[in-house]
Amino acid sequence: MAELQIYSPRFIADQPGRNGRTVLVAGGAGFIGSNLVARLLSDGDRVICVDNLETGRQENIAEFLDNPRFAFFLHDVIEPFDIECPVDRIYNLACPGSPPKYQRDPVHTFKTSVIGGLNLLELAQKKDARILQSSTSEVYGDPDISPQNEAYWGFVNTVGPRACYDEGKRGAETLFHEMHEREGVDTRIARIFNTYGPNMDPEDGRVISNFIVQALTGNDLTVYGDGSQTRSFCYITDMLDGLIALMETEDCHGSIDDPVNLGNPGEFTVCDLAEIVLEMTGSECDISYRDLPQDDPRQRRPDITRAGRLLGWAPKVPLREGLVATIEYFRDELGRQQRLSGQVA
């Protein structure tokens, strides 16, 4: 069992949150994780963040480090660990999410989902905590149907370049399902579709961050294939509402442990998105086309009927509105990085 090193000296170990609760966020320095940490802290929770900073970023959690209700542990969830204080909720957001990042070390990516998931499930069991797994629309692979609902089993290549992520996340769903069925662990599974907003890594490698960074830095926008493949984009505040609703909804119908899609059903082609980003950033860049990578899904759009019925949830922020804040964030972030590299040079 690993001994964790704490990097937030003002944390008070024997005092739960204002609301009496302690929430652990694995992957809390990542894009969705750090936004969730901010929300939970402002809701009064005490928050324990566990992250190995492989793709999570210190700057995403810098503002919380002096908060006595916030603890940061630098730790890789593939190693078992324990936390001294009680834990009421665990959000598992620990896994690189973009292809260039998760393909850097595919075996480690797979282990992060599967062995990391197991370690967190065992912690949840020990602490009697409710645990939410961030699964993904990638479990649907290259789907035969659109939109995808949760009853669709998916179509995934086990030996393709995306398999380490897709099969890792699929296997984690199986583990969450069985730990609920056999061990009675109180589990939730969110299948998260494309999400965007502040705190994304400019080098994340996914389409929204790529386009905005390219537009802001005066580079042509790279479209893979002919750009007719579709994606849906959910703004981060909507996603947080969905994740928290899924975590906090009690199981009235006996099926809240089954997967729930969270995403925005608005469907855009990649070319549509490129045009919108060019227009909103006022960029005069062009679009440059490259070959479609192997196993790139043709379409991806959530059916969110189940989330609506179980959680009363639906996304509210239209793409153009969410892009305003996102573009502003990237402008600041790129400026900050430029100043930093200026200082170094």
Add this chain to the structure above:
Amino acid sequence: MAELQIYSPRFIADQPGRNGRTVLVAGGAGFIGSNLVARLLSDGDRVICVDNLETGRQENIAEFLDNPRFAFFLHDVIEPFDIECPVDRIYNLACPGSPPKYQRDPVHTFKTSVIGGLNLLELAQKKDARILQSSTSEVYGDPDISPQNEAYWGFVNTVGPRACYDEGKRGAETLFHEMHEREGVDTRIARIFNTYGPNMDPEDGRVISNFIVQALTGNDLTVYGDGSQTRSFCYITDMLDGLIALMETEDCHGSIDDPVNLGNPGEFTVCDLAEIVLEMTGSECDISYRDLPQDDPRQRRPDITRAGRLLGWAPKVPLREGLVATIEYFRDELGRQQRLSGQVA
């Protein structure tokens, strides 16, 4: 790292096989494993069998225990382990294979495939051994196409009753693929379709053993659903030829590490099989119908074009011929068990 306990006192640790080779068979006390051990010993290999005897059976390896070229280690592959002597080949056949067995402890079944697979891959890397993964037709789930070829990605429920086995095996394929791609481990993946023959567990729970045992003990043959679902059945000697050919074929085309179907494409409905078993055992039993279990595949038939092309392999033993030896084995085995229980009573 676990210390292994050896149960075969005549084993000579510093002397390889007649042919200079040492082969490790994980799951070597199981049905396919023990038949493979017998074949390898008669081919002159030294054989190390690692099995936790969860579903493998001591009686399957009893005859080898006095052979100085055979070592038996009682060990669960989900715990990392090391072997002192050099190892040239590793066959990973360690996982319960029938639904009633693998559903007894689904989390352990999943760990056996995924964590067991990782441990054996790491051993192969350390020993510079070639390693073959026994994957399964179950990775195709409930397929949309028939016959299934290796390019078909499969259709599998991540949160169904078969998921611990199907997703565990799918995840293991991903790990074998990536350990080959990234770490250069010399891997093979066999997708094994239904196989039958001597050394099957009478309580295995799969259709051939169920039918024969029911017919021989004077019970009606249980058919789930209307019996129109199809299966293909490969005799054990054909399967061994295929596994060894896949293990020993050199990679001329750069794709021998990709999955290869091994099975008999002859297709029978479950009702056909019941009639054949009733006829061949001379049983006067009837057929009784029960509800189809959730996620039971409707059809399962291998396309073995790739195995033919890469390995020059095709099965030779027709169903009725293989059933003669199999029925004889079950007759002996049930007699033996009856004598044993008589002795106990």
